[in-house]
Amino acid sequence: MDIVEQKKQVGKYAASLVEDKMTVGLGTGSTVKFFVDALAERVKNEGLDIIGVTTSNRTAEQATSLGIKIVDLDAVENIDLTIDGADRVNQQLDGIKGGGAALLFEKIVAINSKQNIWIVDETKLADPLGGFPLPVEVVTYGVGHLIELFAKADLHPVLRKDAAGETVVTDNGNYIIDLHLDQIENPVELADWLAQQVGVIEHGLFINIANHVIVAGEEIKVLDRKN
Numbered sequence: 591m592d593i594v595e596q597k598k599q600v601g602k603y604a605a606s607l608v609e610d611k612m613t614v615g616l617g618t619g620s621t622v623k624f625f626v627d628a629l630a631e632r633v634k635n636e637g638l639d640i641i642g643v644t645t646s647n648r649t650a651e652q653a654t655s656l657g658i659k660i661v662d663l664d665a666v667e668n669i670d671l672t673i674d675g676a677d678r679v680n681q682q683l684d685g686i687k688g689g690g691a692a693l694l695f696e697k698i699v700a701i702n703s704k705q706n707i708w709i710v711d712e713t714k715l716a717d718p719l720g721g722f723p724l725p726v727e728v729v730t731y732g733v734g735h736l737i738e739l740f741a742k743a744d745l746h747p748v749l750r751k752d753a754a755g756e757t758v759v760t761d762n763g764n765y766i767i768d769l770h771l772d773q774i775e776n777p778v779e780l781a782d783w784l785a786q787q788v789g790v791i792e793h794g795l796f797i798n799i800a801n802h803v804i805v806a807g808e809e810i811k812v813l814d815r816k817n
C-alpha cells in the first residue's frame with residue numbers, strides 16, 4: 591500500500607472512532623485532511639452530530655467547506671477527542687509535530703482535549719526521536735539572535751522558508767526555526783530548555799500528550815500510552 595493509501599486508510603479509521611454529540615479537535619496536515627474528508631462523509635451520510643475545533647486556518651477552511659460545524663476553542667468547555675497527525679513518534683508515544691507549522695494551536699487544542707489520538711504511517715515511527723527537523727515557533731523580533739543562540743547550543747537551526755524562498759509565517763504571525771538534529775536522546779530536557787528561551791513561543795516536542803497512536807500499514811496497529 592503506498593503512503594497516500596495509508597494516509598487515507600488511517601484517516602478513515604480515525605473518523606470511525608468519532609461518536610455522536612462529540613466536540614472534536616481537528617489537527618492539521620496531509621493525513622488529517624483524509625480524516626476530515628471521512629468525518630464529513632459521516633456527517634453528511636449518517637447525520638453525525640458533532641462540533642469541530644480546528645488547529646489551523648487550512649483545516650478550518652476544509653472542514654467548513656465540507657459542512658462540519660466549527661467553533662472557537664473558547665466556545666467549548668473542553669474537547670472530547672482530538673485527532674491529529676505527527677512527524678515522528680517514539681515508543682513512549684511522545685513525538686515531534688509542527689511540520690505543517692501549526693504546532694502552537696495543535697498543542698493548545700491537545701492540552702484542552704480529554705483524549706488525543708495521532709494518525710501516522712509507519713515511516714513516522716522513530717526511537718530515539720529524530721530524522722525530522724524539530725520546529726520551534728518564535729517571535730519575529732530578534733530572530734537572528736535566537737538563531738545564533740541555537741547554533742551555539744549545537745541545535746543546527748534553520749529559519750523555515752517556503753518553496754518560493756519566502757520566510758514562512760505561521761497562522762499567528764510568527765516564524766519557525768527548524769532544528770536539524772539527527773537524534774533527540776533526551777526530549778524532556780530539550781523541551782524544558784527551549785521553553786525557557788525568551789522569544790520562543792512553542793516547540794514541536796509533544797511530551798505526554800498522545801493517548802493512542804494509530805499506525806497505517808498492511809494492517810492498522812493501535813499503540814497505547816503505557817503511563
Ligand SMILES: O=C(CO)[C@H](O)[C@H](O)COP(=O)(O)O
Pocket residue numbers: 617618619620621622674675676677686687688689690691692693696
Ligand atoms: O504537526 C503537524 C502540522 O503542524 C502535522 O500533524 C504533521 O506535520 C504531520 O503531517 P502529515 O500528515 O502531512 O505528515
